[in-house]
Amino acid sequence: MSSAGGAEDVWQRVSQCWSVLDDLSRNDPAAYRALIQKQMEEGAEFTAPPELDSRLCTEILEPTKGLLYINICSWKRVPAPQDPSKPLPLCAGKLETDTNKSQGSYTVLDVALNPAVLKESTKDKTEVYILALSFAQQQHGLSLSQKYTVISFSPKSSPDDLRRRLGLRQWPDTSKLPDTASQTPASLLQQIASLRSEKQDDDMAAQVICRPSEPKKKDLIQVISATFVQPQKPEHRLEVKTDTAGVPRSMALTVELPKVCSMSECQLKISKDDVLLEVEDVYYLLLEFPKTVNEDTASAIFNKKKRRLVLKVDVV
Structure with missing residues (x-):
C-alpha cells in the first residue's frame, strides 16, 4: 500500500509540474523559454567533459x-x-x-x-x-x-x-537540440532529465x-621542492619457519620503523601472495611472499619501545 501511495504521489507531482509549464508556455512564452533554456544549459554544463x-x-x-x-x-x-x-x-x-x-x-x-x-x-x-x-x-x-x-x-x-x-559516455550536443519554444513541456522535461540523470551514473569509473x-x-x-619526495623503504627481514621435516609452516616479517610512534600510523594490507605496508609520506614496503600464505591467520604487533613491527602468518 505504501509503495503504491508513493508512486501516486510522484505522478501527481509530475502532473502538476507539467500543468505549470503548460500554463507558463501559454501565458508567458518568453519566461517559459528562459526557464527551459536555463535548465538545459545547467544540465549541459554539468555533463561537459574534462x-x-x-x-x-x-x-x-x-x-x-x-x-x-x-x-x-x-x-x-x-x-x-x-x-x-x-x-x-x-x-x-x-x-x-x-x-x-x-x-x-x-x-x-x-x-x-x-x-x-x-x-x-x-x-x-x-x-x-x-x-x-x-x-x-x-x-x-x-x-x-x-x-x-x-x-x-x-x-x-x-x-x-x-x-x-x-x-564517460559521449554527451549530447545541446546546440543541436530543437527550439525549446516549439517543444511540449513533457518532451523538454525528458531532455532535461536525460542530461541530469548522468549525476547518478552507477557505471562511472x-x-x-x-x-x-x-x-x-x-x-x-x-x-615546496620541485621534486616528489618518495617514502623510504624500511629495513626489514622475512623469515620462513619450518617444522622438523623442513616443511614451511609460517612466516615472520620484521620491519624497523624508527619514525613511527603508533600502530595507527601504519596501513597494512596482506594477500595470499604479498604484503603492503604504508606510513603516509614516510615508509612504503611492498613485499612478495616466497610461499602462498593464509591471510586470515595474519597477526601484527608493534613494539613502541623498539619501533618495530612484527607480522606473522601461516603458510598454506
Whole structure:
C-alpha cells in the first residue's frame, strides 16, 4: 500500500509540474523559454567533459618498472573546495597500461580537479603536481621516482581517451537540440532529465576522493621542492619457519620503523601472495611472499619501545 501511495504521489507531482509549464508556455512564452533554456544549459554544463590542463611523466620503480604519465584535467563535475583547511576533492580514472617499441611499458592515469583549483595555481602548479603524484602512489600502490617532468605530449591523452578512462559516455550536443519554444513541456522535461540523470551514473569509473590539503600560507609555494619526495623503504627481514621435516609452516616479517610512534600510523594490507605496508609520506614496503600464505591467520604487533613491527602468518 505504501509503495503504491508513493508512486501516486510522484505522478501527481509530475502532473502538476507539467500543468505549470503548460500554463507558463501559454501565458508567458518568453519566461517559459528562459526557464527551459536555463535548465538545459545547467544540465549541459554539468555533463561537459574534462579538459586537459597539463601532463606529467615520472618513473615507476615498483611493483613493475615503467613510465607513468599523469594527465591533469580541469572538470566542472569535481566539487570546488569550500575551505582551504578541508580536504581537496579530486577525481581519478582507471589506470591503463600499454607498451610501445620506443618506451616499453608505460601507464596512464587521469586526475581531474575543479577549474577553480587550477586557475588559482596558474603560475605555479607544484602543489597540484605533488597531489597527483601522491595520489597515484597511495591509491594504486606505486613506488615512484623522486623526479618528475612536465611534458607537452603524452600517449593516449585525446578527449576520447579521457572520457573512456573516466567512464564517460559521449554527451549530447545541446546546440543541436530543437527550439525549446516549439517543444511540449513533457518532451523538454525528458531532455532535461536525460542530461541530469548522468549525476547518478552507477557505471562511472571515476570517484571523487578527498585528500588532505594544507591551508594556504604566504610563502608555501616558495618552500615546496620541485621534486616528489618518495617514502623510504624500511629495513626489514622475512623469515620462513619450518617444522622438523623442513616443511614451511609460517612466516615472520620484521620491519624497523624508527619514525613511527603508533600502530595507527601504519596501513597494512596482506594477500595470499604479498604484503603492503604504508606510513603516509614516510615508509612504503611492498613485499612478495616466497610461499602462498593464509591471510586470515595474519597477526601484527608493534613494539613502541623498539619501533618495530612484527607480522606473522601461516603458510598454506
